[in-house]
Amino acid sequence: MSIAAVANASMNRLRVFLSAFTLILLSACATDGVVHPAPCKDSCTTHSEGYQWAMDAALVDPSPCDNKAYGPDFVRGCKDAVNDFSQLQPASKGL
Structure with a gap:
């Protein structure tokens, strides 16, 4: 096999890898921005x-706290943790 053929085959594998890698990265970005903890x-x-449940999940949005199955004290604790956790985050989210 010639050097050109080996280089061409390597470039084709690299193109396939980069295409798949790009698709994986883009799919990772396609979320609604809300953490959905167990x-x-x-x-x-x-x-x-x-x-503790909210802190373990690193919640920054209180919407997962509003589950009708949870008691009112649990919900208040969850929302308190979201508030506390958000204060630990940097003020700027970047560009």
Whole structure:
């Protein structure tokens, strides 16, 4: 096999790899921007459980807290954690 044929085959593999890699990167960016954590599996009623659940999920949006299955103290703890966690984030989101 000639050097040109080897180079051509290598370039074709590189093109396929880069196309697949680009598609993977773009699909990773295609989210709604909201973290969807696994549902709470404990009693999901206390403030501390809600707070810990939200912190473990690194929630920055309180919408996952508003689940009718969770008690009001859990929801308040979850929203408190979202508020606290958002204060830990940098003020600028960049460009």
